[in-house]
Amino acid sequence: MTKFRDIIGQEMAIRHLKGAIGSGKVAHAYIFDGEKGMGKKTLSSVFVKALQCEEPLENRENTEPCGKCHSCIMADSGSHPDIITVTHEKPNSIGVDEIREQVVNDVMIRPYSSGRKVYIIPDAHLMTVQAQNSLLKTLEEPPGYAVIILLPDNKDMLLPTLISRSVCLPMRAVKNEEIAKFLMEKKGIPAYETETLVSFAQGNLGKAELLSESEDFKELWDEVRHLLTGIRKMSDVEVSAAASKAQQRKDQKEDYLSFLLLWFRDVLFLKSGGEEEGVIFKGEMRELTEASGYYSFERLNDIIEAIKEADSKMESNVNPEYTYELLFMKMR
Numbered sequence: 001m002t003k004f005r006d007i008i009g010q011e012m013a014i015r016h017l018k019g020a021i022g023s024g025k026v027a028h029a030y031i032f033d034g035e036k037g038m039g040k041k042t043l044s045s046v047f048v049k050a051l052q053c054e055e056p057l058e059n060r061e062n063t064e065p066c067g068k069c070h071s072c073i074m075a076d077s078g079s080h081p082d083i084i085t086v087t088h089e090k091p092n093s094i095g096v097d098e099i100r101e102q103v104v105n106d107v108m109i110r111p112y113s114s115g116r117k118v119y120i121i122p123d124a125h126l127m128t129v130q131a132q133n134s135l136l137k138t139l140e141e142p143p144g145y146a147v148i149i150l151l152p153d154n155k156d157m158l159l160p161t162l163i164s165r166s167v168c169l170p171m172r173a174v175k176n177e178e179i180a181k182f183l184m185e186k187k188g189i190p191a192y193e194t195e196t197l198v199s200f201a202q203g204n205l206g207k208a209e210l211l212s213e214s215e216d217f218k219e220l221w222d223e224v225r226h227l228l229t230g231i232r233k234m235s236d237v238e239v240s241a242a243a244s245k246a247q248q249r250k251d252q253k254e255d256y257l258s259f260l261l262l263w264f265r266d267v268l269f270l271k272s273g274g275e276e277e278g279v280i281f282k283g284e285m286r287e288l289t290e291a292s293g294y295y296s297f298e299r300l301n302d303i304i305e306a307i308k309e310a311d312s313k314m315e316s317n318v319n320p321e322y323t324y325e326l327l328f329m330k331m332r
């Protein structure tokens, strides 16, 4: 069972929540704000478990949930009657009826077994304006026992009036070293592979974990590596074929371009006298060193600019196959 001390990163939010539990000054509404993978769900589940824990605070280690009482066990199994996680039917919206039924009306019923009734609203950014307005009424005059936790991917999609009535805790990027340590210790990823995942995750632990398990991501990296090591000897026909293959990976477009960008940055870094220590693709030292001898500084800068340009071109719907082809020509 997860406790606050098992959570990687988010020290500021944790300090705040523990302070609230310790002092008994718990707000009626919280917003845990941050994109998918940043740990909102884990943090909210530990927080509500600690709030509902039956063990007196003085017997608990630093406001952690005890993990042994009836309440903690029910919370862990998802069957706590006073912890309500709001669900929604449509994948892309939470409607007013769902908020009314599961929160606004339900909150009028007193808690069953504890002094508090806690609501968690995952994907809170998907609430329609009507749904938010109906929730707002509850937040204006909440029953003393109610705690509502909103988990939006982006709080800017919530009404300002809703935000102003809540304690907002932004999820922060996790340090690269901590993500690397997690990948090595918990996922068994070899050290030289963690750097790639860390670069892609950009402080998002959930994304690092997802990528470390993703076959698509491994496949993509194999394809890009094949392209990068072979491109200098490719014929026009082969370049066209590679472009056509690349554009089929529509959902991985961003990762594809990121791989190219990071790889050429490594080449430029080595060419500028950088040491292996600072290289991202440590498993590719031989190819990277070879490439740093082949490309001039000017060409490397050109290529890096072209990759960035390709990204914005594809964003504005320029034909991706054509964009890849031009880019690969430049890399050749």
Ligand SMILES: [Zn+2]
Pocket (backbone or CB within 6 Å): 052, 053, 054, 055, 065, 066, 067, 068, 069, 070, 071, 072
């Ligand atoms: Zn407990």
